[in-house]
Amino acid sequence: MKLFIDRLIEQIQQKKTPCIVGLDPAIDRMPDSWLQAREIDKQSNLADCAEAIYQYNLMVLDAVADLVPAVKPQSAYYELFGSAGIIALEKTISAARDRNLLVILDVKRGDIASTATAYARSYLSGDQSSPLEADAITIVPYLGKDCLDPFFTEAIQWGKGVFVCVKTSNPGAAIIQEQKIDGRYLYEIVADLIQPACKKSIGKYGYSGIGAVVGATYPEAARRLRQQLPNSIFLVPGVGAQGGGSEGIKACFNPDGLGAVVSSSRAIMYPHLYGSEDSNKNTIRQAALDLIALGKKILN
Amino acid sequence: MKLFIDRLIEQIQQKKTPCIVGLDPAIDRMPDSWLQAREIDKQSNLADCAEAIYQYNLMVLDAVADLVPAVKPQSAYYELFGSAGIIALEKTISAARDRNLLVILDVKRGDIASTATAYARSYLSGDQSSPLEADAITIVPYLGKDCLDPFFTEAIQWGKGVFVCVKTSNPGAAIIQEQKIDGRYLYEIVADLIQPACKKSIGKYGYSGIGAVVGATYPEAARRLRQQLPNSIFLVPGVGAQGGGSEGIKACFNPDGLGAVVSSSRAIMYPHLYGSEDSNKNTIRQAALDLIALGKKILN
Numbered sequence: 001m002k003l004f005i006d007r008l009i010e011q012i013q014q015k016k017t018p019c020i021v022g023l024d025p026a027i028d029r030m031p032d033s034w035l036q037a038r039e040i041d042k043q044s045n046l047a048d049c050a051e052a053i054y055q056y057n058l059m060v061l062d063a064v065a066d067l068v069p070a071v072k073p074q075s076a077y078y079e080l081f082g083s084a085g086i087i088a089l090e091k092t093i094s095a096a097r098d099r100n101l102l103v104i105l106d107v108k109r110g111d112i113a114s115t116a117t118a119y120a121r122s123y124l125s126g127d128q129s130s131p132l133e134a135d136a137i138t139i140v141p142y143l144g145k146d147c148l149d150p151f152f153t154e155a156i157q158w159g160k161g162v163f164v165c166v167k168t169s170n171p172g173a174a175i176i177q178e179q180k181i182d183g184r185y186l187y188e189i190v191a192d193l194i195q196p197a198c199k200k201s202i203g204k205y206g207y208s209g210i211g212a213v214v215g216a217t218y219p220e221a222a223r224r225l226r227q228q229l230p231n232s233i234f235l236v237p238g239v240g241a242q243g244g245g246s247e248g249i250k251a252c253f254n255p256d257g258l259g260a261v262v263s264s265s266r267a268i269m270y271p272h273l274y275g276s277e278d279s280n281k282n283t284i285r286q287a288a289l290d291l292i293a294l295g296k297k298i299l300n
Numbered sequence: 301m302k303l304f305i306d307r308l309i310e311q312i313q314q315k316k317t318p319c320i321v322g323l324d325p326a327i328d329r330m331p332d333s334w335l336q337a338r339e340i341d342k343q344s345n346l347a348d349c350a351e352a353i354y355q356y357n358l359m360v361l362d363a364v365a366d367l368v369p370a371v372k373p374q375s376a377y378y379e380l381f382g383s384a385g386i387i388a389l390e391k392t393i394s395a396a397r398d399r400n401l402l403v404i405l406d407v408k409r410g411d412i413a414s415t416a417t418a419y420a421r422s423y424l425s426g427d428q429s430s431p432l433e434a435d436a437i438t439i440v441p442y443l444g445k446d447c448l449d450p451f452f453t454e455a456i457q458w459g460k461g462v463f464v465c466v467k468t469s470n471p472g473a474a475i476i477q478e479q480k481i482d483g484r485y486l487y488e489i490v491a492d493l494i495q496p497a498c499k500k501s502i503g504k505y506g507y508s509g510i511g512a513v514v515g516a517t518y519p520e521a522a523r524r525l526r527q528q529l530p531n532s533i534f535l536v537p538g539v540g541a542q543g544g545g546s547e548g549i550k551a552c553f554n555p556d557g558l559g560a561v562v563s564s565s566r567a568i569m570y571p572h573l574y575g576s577e578d579s580n581k582n583t584i585r586q587a588a589l590d591l592i593a594l595g596k597k598i599l600n
Contacts, residue, residue, distance in 0.1 A: 024415070026414075026418075046431065074411075074415055074418075076409075076411060076415045076416075076418035076419045076422065077415075077418055079418070079419065079422040079423075079432065080418050080421060080422045080430065081431075082386060082390055082422075082430060082431035082432045083383045083384075083386035083387040083389075083390055083431065084383075084431075086382060086383035086386045087383040089383075090382055090383055108409070108410055108411055108440075109376075109408070110408055110440060111374075111376060111408050112468060112469070112470040112472075113470065114326075115324070115374055115376045115377075116376075118326075118374075118376035118377055118379070118380050119376045119379065121380060122376065122379040122380045122382075123379075130380065130382060131346065131382035131383065131384075132379065132382045140408075140410060140440050140442050140443070141442060141476060142440050142441060142442035142465060142468075142476055142477070143440070143465065143468050143470060143472070143473055143476070144468070144470060144472035144473040144474065144475050144476050144477065145472040145475055146470050146471060146472030146473075147470065147472065147473075149472075165442060165443065168412060168443050168444070169412070170412040170413065170443060170444060170446050170447065171446060172412075172443070172444035172445040172446030172447065172449075173412075173443055173444040173446075173447075174444065175444050175445055175489065175493065176441060176442055176443070176444050176486070176489070176490070177442070177444065179479065179481045179486060179489065180481065181479045181480065181481060186476070186479060186486070189475065189476070189479065190476070193475065
């Protein structure tokens, strides 16, 4: 069994970029022309809308599959359509794997005891029992250590990845994550909870599949966490549309040039919202290339 | 539009109990005889397993519909079966509503910005666009105030309920929730974030649909939070199988006898695991009656 973390690092080295593509398909962001050609509008039923988001994802996957190491579907955008949306998510995961892309599923799950185990099995079990099996997922730490452990256990058993939300990029995060306890930030206490599982699961390139979500908007936090979790991969979300700064992005990487994947969603999926005349396979590919080039510039 | 919180209080008064039933359907907890009669085993496909959990839920709903105000499906147990499980969840929600039961969907979602809005719309929108529309949901606060606000906004717009995980019942919760900042616990700071939305949405019985998840295992925390959030309904989970104490349960209620709903899952759904000879409609109904009687004893 090849570890997620080793496959990720090999993909990063092969594609020569830590940039990954978020798959946040939203009907109201898609170009009118694309929707009209498929007869999708506000009156369309859930199954037709869900099939449309899958078809849009296919276009994005075909545009970027040879450029990036991984994609990050955001579960909320699929749950909006209920079971039809989850069918679209299952098909999206399968299509990404067919194109040799790793799938980091952004679900931000968390619960206690047997419920945490049920979530972990839903997304991380490698026994082929789950149609939503991903290579890695995101989880939240508010419920404490015993809500994290079932995810770590499942991830380590199957060689999967888990990214714990440690320091998120949004302005309102500080009221919780930056509370100071005996001179340390709460996000550092959360990072402490990750470290033992991280140390137990280091792959052949020195990194662990037990990682952290770290926003690029707080360079100081990124620097502290980079020191505290030297073997963890950071998932740095929302670069592009969410406007994370280059200083914060740089701080998420180790001197070896590894240590983070940087995710962009809207800026790649919907170029027509950012000045391009349309969003199609070519303009999406160009948007990905532009972000990859920007990433190279920031990191050099 | 009748508010969730007003309907909940009327149901509590009509049924004369704050006890609600958690719907955590797990194949491996169901009686062998029940599974054999339906030809369900470990080799069954996802669709058959998902249909079985729905059928089991129907038995539970029929057993308890006239006894309790609400049910609380736990999303993890449905997500285990992927889209087939979500179909079972949609059908379960619909069957509960047909039986005049309120549905508190335990999803513990949380994310930032437009993603939080997508989650809120998935579960709380009252415009009939979502097949997973519930009366209330649970959410997590680690991402801060701007991750809570989209849920509060959607809930208030449609008269729905939201229960923020403030102080959970598990032993590992303390490492986060009981950190002390300037003499106050982190869970009190989280409660501060709830209070403004709570005050803006008080129904005709003096309570708000913006509530809190508060574990019964920490009586001191329950007392503090009861004082801090006098108008919030507390969702007190896991009584029974998780062994919450009676002192903590009492502390979650106001002197008016209202202020909380107390949820039991396994102890009601699977009486055969707790000394009964079988789990069927009759023994499930008896288990619910026993817990309701226990609740009365604790609160009097």
